[in-house]
Amino acid sequence: MSFWEHLDVLRGILFRIAALTLGFAVIAFACREWLFDIILAPKYDNFIIYDLFRSVGKIFNPNGDSGHFDVQLINTGLAKQFVIHMKASIYAGFLVAAPYTLYQIFRFVSPALYANERRYAVKVLGGGSVMFALGVLLSYFLIFPLTFRFLGTYQVSDDVVNMISLESYMDTMMMLCVMMGIVFEIPILCWLFAKFGFITADFMKKYRKHAVVILLFISAIITPTADVFTLTVVAMPMWLLYEASIIIVQRTKATQRSEEDEDDDSETRNDDTTDSSEDDIEESDIPVASDLEESNDTNEEPSETASAKKSSSPRPNRNSSTHKRSYKKKRKK
Secondary structure (H helix, E strand, O other), X not given: OOHHHHHHHHHHHHHHHHHHHHHHXXXXXXXXXXXXXXXXXXXXXXXXXXXXXXXXXXXXXXXXXXXXXXXXXXXOOOOHHHHHHHHHHHHHHHHHHHHHHHHHHHHHHHHHOOHHHHHHHHHHHHHHHHHHHHHHHHHHHHHHHHHHHHHHHOOOOOOOOOOEXXXXXXXXXXXXXXXXXXXXXXXXXXXXXXXXXXXXXXXXXXXXXXXXXXXXXXXXXHOOOOOHHHHHHHHHHHHHHHHHHHHHHHHHHHHHHHHHHHHHXXXXXXXXXXXXXXXXXXXXXXXXXXXXXXXHHHHHHHHHXXXXXXXXXXXXXXXXXXXXXXXXXXXXX
């Protein structure tokens, strides 16, 4: 295929992705109540993570505070709710169409890949999609609810009332979900770098302290506020992912060593087989002593037979009468 033909194929793929994403966005826009029931669920005190922490708190302190709270959202613009509705619908369309998008991209790129590269691409795309989804779910069910509850109920004084806008709520949720999805790609990247030999487990252990500082710095960039609680909630999963990446890199290196040992053993066996076959061929070409004796015997037999025939053939007898008569005739002439 020429460059323009590839460009036509890519244009068709992008058109199908955009059409499917737009279709899901329209469906999400039509299902407004169902969509915002999911988005606004963490703002209610009966959310699943709040009930879980409340149940755990009752075990250790039965007479303690029940932990109920109430945070109201406000709208500060005339068209803000409609714009936020459209943005939420588009985000939902992208999220639902993401598997199809990844499949189409892989289908376009895979013909140019080798077999081993295609296997790596499948693992990276599949594992990356799963890890991104896990990061989004962790942010939705744990990080964002705890952040919202802490910041939404925090007051420097009873005279100051929190008035949280819907736009601020949506921006914080979307940013945390997307950023945590990206952060959860750390194990996939470490596995890929270990395959290429860029990093090792010893290297990651040696610079663990430096990595913790970098993770805290990234967490400070991700979190929309400067409080220690949100920073800790975001940084803790990242540190756990880093430790899990060390284990993944160790296992990847061990698997590579075992595969290399198997390849070396197979090559050694093939070399031994080749050498033995060459030795057999060389031995078959060398004549054996018995074969030499037989060939000498066969060569000597014709000469002996010819000499025997020569000796057995009668020689002319000069003393015979016929010879004498012919001799006399010659003398008379």
